[in-house]
Amino acid sequence: MMRIAVLGNSHVACVRSAWDAVRDRYPGVHLTFFAAGRRGLADLLASNGRLVPGNSRLREILTRRSGGVAEIDPTKYDAFILVGLGLSMRRIRRSNYSRAVCRQSIIDAGKSSLSYSIAEQLQALSTAPVVVYANPLLAADESSQFVSPSVYETNLTTLRHDVFAPIGSVLVEQPSSTVVKGFWTRPEYCIGSAGLEAGDGRPGRAHGGQDRAHMNEKYGVLLIQSALEGTLGCRPKRGLADALPPWLRRVGSLRRQGHRKTGFSNSQPVRPTSRPPQQLGIDLDEHPAPRDLSA
Amino acid sequence: MPDVQSTSRSICAPWPTASATTTRPPATRARSGWRAQPAVGPTWAFSHLQRAAGRCRVRAGELFSGPRPWNAPGPSGWPRSVARQSHCDSGMSLVKAERAQLGRCNMSMGADGKNPYEKLPARAFWKPSVAERSAFDLEGLWTPKFPISRDDRIACFGSCFAQHIGRALKGRGYEWLITEPAPPGLSAENARRFNYDLFTCRTGNIYTTSLLRQWTDWATGSRPEPDEVWVEGDRAIDPFRPRIEPNGFESVGEMRQSRSVALKAFSEAIRTATVFVFTLGLTEGWSSKSHGHEYPMCPGTAGGTFVADEHDFFNQRFVLVLSNLIAAVQAMRSINPELKILLTVSPVPLTATASEQHVMVATMRSKSILRAVAAELAETDTLIDYFPSYELVASPPLRGMFFEPNLRSVNPHGVSLVMRHFFTGLGDGKASLPAQRKQRAIRKGEASAERSDVVCEEQLLAAFGPSG
Numbered sequence: 192m193m194r195i196a197v198l199g200n201s202h203v204a205c206v207r208s209a210w211d212a213v214r215d216r217y218p219g220v221h222l223t224f225f226a227a228g229r230r231g232l233a234d235l236l237a238s239n240g241r242l243v244p245g246n247s248r249l250r251e252i253l254t255r256r257s258g259g260v261a262e263i264d265p266t267k268y269d270a271f272i273l274v275g276l277g278l279s280m281r282r283i284r285r286s287n288y289s290r291a292v293c294r295q296s297i298i299d300a301g302k303s304s305l306s307y308s309i310a311e312q313l314q315a316l317s318t319a320p321v322v323v324y325a326n327p328l329l330a331a332d333e334s335s336q337f338v339s340p341s342v343y344e345t346n347l348t349t350l351r352h353d354v355f356a357p358i359g360s361v362l363v364e365q366p367s368s369t370v371v372k373g374f375w376t377r378p379e380y381c382i383g384s385a386g387l388e389a390g391d392g393r394p395g396r397a398h399g400g401q402d403r404a405h406m407n408e409k410y411g412v413l414l415i416q417s418a419l420e421g422t423l424g425c426r427p428k429r430g431l432a433d434a435l436p437p438w439l440r441r442v443g444s445l446r447r448q449g450h451r452k453t454g455f456s457n458s459q460p461v462r463p464t465s466r467p468p469q470q471l472g473i474d475l476d477e478h479p480a481p482r483d484l485s486a
Numbered sequence: 487m488p489d490v491q492s493t494s495r496s497i498c499a500p501w502p503t504a505s506a507t508t509t510r511p512p513a514t515r516a517r518s519g520w521r522a523q524p525a526v527g528p529t530w531a532f533s534h535l536q537r538a539a540g541r542c543r544v545r546a547g548e549l550f551s552g553p554r555p556w557n558a559p560g561p562s563g564w565p566r567s568v569a570r571q572s573h574c575d576s577g578m579s580l581v582k583a584e585r586a587q588l589g590r591c592n593m594s595m596g597a598d599g600k601n602p603y604e605k606l607p608a609r610a611f612w613k614p615s616v617a618e619r620s621a622f623d624l625e626g627l628w629t630p631k632f633p634i635s636r637d638d639r640i641a642c643f644g645s646c647f648a649q650h651i652g653r654a655l656k657g658r659g660y661e662w663l664i665t666e667p668a669p670p671g672l673s674a675e676n677a678r679r680f681n682y683d684l685f686t687c688r689t690g691n692i693y694t695t696s697l698l699r700q701w702t703d704w705a706t707g708s709r710p711e712p713d714e715v716w717v718e719g720d721r722a723i724d725p726f727r728p729r730i731e732p733n734g735f736e737s738v739g740e741m742r743q744s745r746s747v748a749l750k751a752f753s754e755a756i757r758t759a760t761v762f763v764f765t766l767g768l769t770e771g772w773s774s775k776s777h778g779h780e781y782p783m784c785p786g787t788a789g790g791t792f793v794a795d796e797h798d799f800f801n802q803r804f805v806l807v808l809s810n811l812i813a814a815v816q817a818m819r820s821i822n823p824e825l826k827i828l829l830t831v832s833p834v835p836l837t838a839t840a841s842e843q844h845v846m847v848a849t850m851r852s853k854s855i856l857r858a859v860a861a862e863l864a865e866t867d868t869l870i871d872y873f874p875s876y877e878l879v880a881s882p883p884l885r886g887m888f889f890e891p892n893l894r895s896v897n898p899h900g901v902s903l904v905m906r907h908f909f910t911g912l913g914d915g916k917a918s919l920p921a922q923r924k925q926r927a928i929r930k931g932e933a934s935a936e937r938s939d940v941v942c943e944e945q946l947l948a949a950f951g952p953s954g
Contacts, residue, residue: 281669281670281671283669283670286743286747287669287747288669288744289680289731289735289736289740289744290736290740291680291731291732291733291735291736292668292669292672292680292731293669295672295676295680296668296669296670296671296672296676297671299671299672299673299676300670300671300672303671303673
């Protein structure tokens with residue numbers, strides 16, 4: 192059994208709900224979620240080889256969302272996945288700044304993120320791999336202009352080599368199939384996104400059509416696939432498509448028949464649940480597992 | 487060794503040559519559009535300086551008769567800002583003007599039989615206002631000519647000391663105008679390393695009035711920016727901002743693009759600012775013989791290579807400093823006619839001098855001239871004021887207590903005192919909470935970071951000294 196701790200803020204919600212959908216695919220993997228909104232995890236403190244909540248409110252939140260675990264004992268986990276936590280890709284107008292200034296601002300922003308500080312704490316307490324995912328790129332809308340892919344690539348390369356590699360962590364790009372126009376997330380991965388579950392069985396609050404920063408369960412599935420198969424080397428028990436729930440397999444089938452969603456509008460009616468129903472529109476055949484970056 | 491003999495070289499024709507100041511002018515001189523009054527008594531020299539300065543903005547008729555347009559003319563033929571303040575007849579003689587000046591100073595004998603000194607306030611006397619007071623208890627040193635409020639957009643440029651002013655303004659909740667901001671995400675420490683948020687835009691230190699004129703000429707397009715680039719290895723250095731990028735630019739193209747951005751930002755600063763704070767720092771400088779442009783640092787110190795046949799030392803005299811500052815102000819007012827200007831003189835002594843004088847003598851010469859130029863403009867233009875930061879740090883009553891052990895850098899207590907006077911003068915003496923916290927931090931000895939905040943390229947010269 193591979194035990195993995197997933198730490199994050201609101202951006203971990205899509206992974207949390209996606210895990211319910213795909214966990215059967217990874218019988219040898221157990222995920223424990225430690226999530227608090229915004230910079231809530233900034234109150235985690237290193238104490239006696241553990242990361243412990245610095246206040247009672249965070250303790251309560253972590254206990255509810257993790258299924259009863261308030262403290263993160265790094266020795267109990269084989270790997271860590273960090274999602275979001277203030278690490279974002281930056282569009283800097285290259286014409287206004289020198290390359291050195293751009294690079295330094297990416298580094299500084301990365302090192303000031305909560306993601307970096309938690310990764311640093313984890314690496315100090317454990318030798319287990321720490322896999323980092325940044326905030327997803329904003330979802331594209333009609334006004335989104337094409338951005339040279341080199342902008343995203345520069346962000347990734349700089350953060351990987353100058354921020355996370357020195358502390359032994361691995362930054363992984365968001366699944367390439369979700370990126371459009373160079374620096375945006377395809378809008379279909381944003382539709383129906385929801386916030387963190389409270390941990391009491393109720394679904395997270397729907398973000399609404401105006402939210403372009405948070406992604407849905409469909410995106411979460413791809414992120415899990417990327418992390419487990421592409422980076423941590425977990426092999427699915429069967430074909431991933433077989434492990435999907437029936438509604439998800441049916442959608443994939445529909446897409447192959449040409450029932451694709453089109454357009455960039457994300458102003459679809461908001462569904463009150465984090466579990467997308469029928470038109471999830473995912474075709475896992477089109478999403479090969481990313482290369483293993485840890486190799 | 488640099489050629490230090492050529493001190494009389496003018497930076498840029500048709501600016502007046504320094505030799506002009508040593509020749510007694512004819513009693514009268516007719517020129518197109520303006521005419522000097524007959525020189526009377528010792529004021530002839532001043533009158534001549536004004537003519538040499540060419541466009542000095544004195545009160546209409548005070549020294550010269552006839553129109554002498556200085557910026558965009560108003561209905562009377564004078565710039566509106568001048569016309570507003572003109573209260574002398576255009577034909578007033580110099581003697582009358584002097585008398586009028588005395589009258590303005592309220593120095594005439596009153597009807598009550600008291601002599602003028604008996605009516606003066608305590609601050610006019612050394613003993614009660616200086617000798618019997620602590621350095622921290624001095625007051626009333628500055629009465630602003632125009633109000634500066636939190637609604638003003640304040641641009642800060644000049645010598646190293648100007649950096650303190652911008653930061654203090656920001657700390658007090660004033661709008662320190664930044665027209666070339668650091669990119670989002672860049673830490674404050676690295677922003678300073680790359681020279682962001684030191685001045686309103688990334689001009690680097692502007693030590694001399696001729697450098698300010700150079701920047702304003704480039705910004706207004708009246709003079710093209712030079713093509714000169716210093717290449718060191720695979721890096722390109724901007725000769726006019728040699729330390730703006732700590733490791734130079736990756737290419738000449740990037741350097742030119744960066745300077746273009748800074749120039750645009752400088753132009754925007756002039757256009758959008760309501761108050762332009764400029765700290766005068768030096769009179770010495772280096773220029774290109776073949777092209778005439780001025781370098782902020784001697785080639786070969788902060789970058790580039792010194793070539794004796796190409797690089798020329800100069801030490802500007804009063805007239806040249808004044809005329810350059812006037813030209814710069816004129817250029818700025820051509821973009822922003824209502825721009826208010828606050829001049830200060832940096833109390834920071836010279837790190838080194840190439841004038842062949844002792845550095846202390848050279849420092850006093852330089853600061854004296856700069857102070858006189860500031861006074862000259864502040865006393866003749868209602869939209870130009872002078873703030874006595876120099877006096878608050880370098881005057882004898884302060885006993886040098888606000889200098890660091892190197893007797894050069896101003897310590898945080900000195901900066902704090904200067905800025906306290908600044909805000910008190912503005913009627914904003916009570917510090918905001920962040921400012922109070924900052925002052926407490928200074929008192930607790932946490933000011934070491936503040937000390938290293940100021941970026942002063944001129945300090946590099948110390949490395950070339952005997953013990954450097």
